[in-house]
Amino acid sequence: MSTQDNREKDPNQVETTGHVWDGNLQEYNNPLPRWWLWGFYATIVFAVVYWLIYPAWPIGDSFTKGFNTITFEQGGEERTMHWNTRALLAKDMQTGTYAVRQREMLDQVAAQDYETILQDAESMSFVNAYAQGSFGTWCAACHQVGGAGVVGQYPNLRNDHWKWGGTVEQIEETLHQGRLGYMPGYRDTLDGDQLNQVAAYVLSLNDYSVDQEEADAGERIFTGTDGGCFQCHAMDAQGLASQGAPNLTNDLWGLVDVRGAESDSERQRLVANFIRNGAQREMPAFGDRLSDAEIKMLTAYVHSLGGGQ
Numbered sequence: 001m002s003t004q005d006n007r008e009k010d011p012n013q014v015e016t017t018g019h020v021w022d023g024n025l026q027e028y029n030n031p032l033p034r035w036w037l038w039g040f041y042a043t044i045v046f047a048v049v050y051w052l053i054y055p056a057w058p059i060g061d062s063f064t065k066g067f068n069t070i071t072f073e074q075g076g077e078e079r080t081m082h083w084n085t086r087a088l089l090a091k092d093m094q095t096g097t098y099a100v101r102q103r104e105m106l107d108q109v110a111a112q113d114y115e116t117i118l119q120d121a122e123s124m125s126f127v128n129a130y131a132q133g134s135f136g137t138w139c140a141a142c143h144q145v146g147g148a149g150v151v152g153q154y155p156n157l158r159n160d161h162w163k164w165g166g167t168v169e170q171i172e173e174t175l176h177q178g179r180l181g182y183m184p185g186y187r188d189t190l191d192g193d194q195l196n197q198v199a200a201y202v203l204s205l206n207d208y209s210v211d212q213e214e215a216d217a218g219e220r221i222f223t224g225t226d227g228g229c230f231q232c233h234a235m236d237a238q239g240l241a242s243q244g245a246p247n248l249t250n251d252l253w254g255l256v257d258v259r260g261a262e263s264d265s266e267r268q269r270l271v272a273n274f275i276r277n278g279a280q281r282e283m284p285a286f287g288d289r290l291s292d293a294e295i296k297m298l299t300a301y302v303h304s305l306g307g308g309q
């Protein structure tokens with residue numbers, strides 16, 4: 001059938017190359033469309049111009065640099081280099097509109113006091129954008145992206161529960177000089193019953209169901225010399241920021257996974273176990289690693305995360 005078709009086609013309709021195979025097999029000579037051809041020539045011209053302007057061809061262990069140059073500042077001196085993306089970035093960070101605007105805002109916020117920053121929507125939106133980046137760099141490894149922390153290891157910075165205090169001054173001090181949270185272990189001081197009693201008392205302060213007699217005995221340990229817990233957590237168990245000792249009455253647990261416990265007895269065992277072992281954790285100091293302006297940004301950011309005091 002196909003031979004029939006071929007024979008019916010008029011070979012003169014389209015120009016052929018003149019070759020004939022197998023008697024009737026011919027090759028059409030269709031020129032490329034004009035628009036395509038011009039497009040093709042244009043790419044050649046473009047490439048040649050590009051080679052002249054930008055780094056392009058390897059020569060030995062070097063390359064053609066191109067005529068285009070970039071001038072930027074390095075170590076207080078002006079430096080001119082052939083075009084390359086690293087120099088472009090350096091220049092952009094010095095004179096790009098975004099960089100200039102960022103530096104202006106940084107200076108502006110650094111000059112403001114906290115009260116002004118926290119109330120000024122423009123400053124706060126800059127603080128949030130800027131500090132999110134540096135929080136990711138410096139803090140998220142421990143406190144996690146977003147600041148939710150890890151129970152038992154790194155404090156949650158998103159709730160309004162502060163061991164070392166939630167005013168901007170206290171947060172700034174935390175970041176600047178670091179903090180060492182220390183609670184002694186009671187394994188040699190209290191026996192198993194006493195540990196259970198004081199654990200029952202602490203849980204009763206958060207409305208968990210406990211044995212009332214145990215809790216009463218625990219209260220005497222907490223507020224008396226046997227335990228001396230009050231020295232750090234205060235008589236009302238609401239904590240002392242000067243010691244980094246947390247409030248034990250707000251049902252926000254940073255160290256003992258009380259919320260994760262599945263039964264009353266497991267909860268009591270976890271708390272008793274914690275008191276037996278004690279804890280020591282360190283928040284590193286950033287005063288020597290970050291500028292005052294950066295610490296200010298992070299302080300305002302962390303303060304706003306937790307709805308600070």
Ligand code: HEC
Binds near residue numbers: 139154162280
């Ligand atoms: C190496 C891990 C680590 C890094 C990095 C780290 N922290 Fe901490 N941070 C801790 C630990 C652990 C504590 C708890 C210290 C304690 O037990 O008193 C803490 C405590 C804090 C507190 C006090 C919380 C409270 O309840 O008072 C704040 C605020 C804080 N960190 C903010 C930051 C910020 C902001 C950064 C980044 C600049 C940062 N941390 C980096 C481990 C870290």
Ligand code: HEC
Binds near residue numbers: 163198232275279
């Ligand atoms: C020397 C001060 C000090 C004494 C004394 C002390 N604590 Fe603590 N306690 C702390 C500190 C500091 C923390 C937080 C540790 C950290 O963040 O690394 C803590 C944490 C806790 C926690 C964990 C709270 C949470 O958020 O998960 C409990 C429970 C607790 N203490 C109970 C007690 C009891 C009960 C006693 C007495 C038997 C006691 N503490 C005595 C300083 C003290």
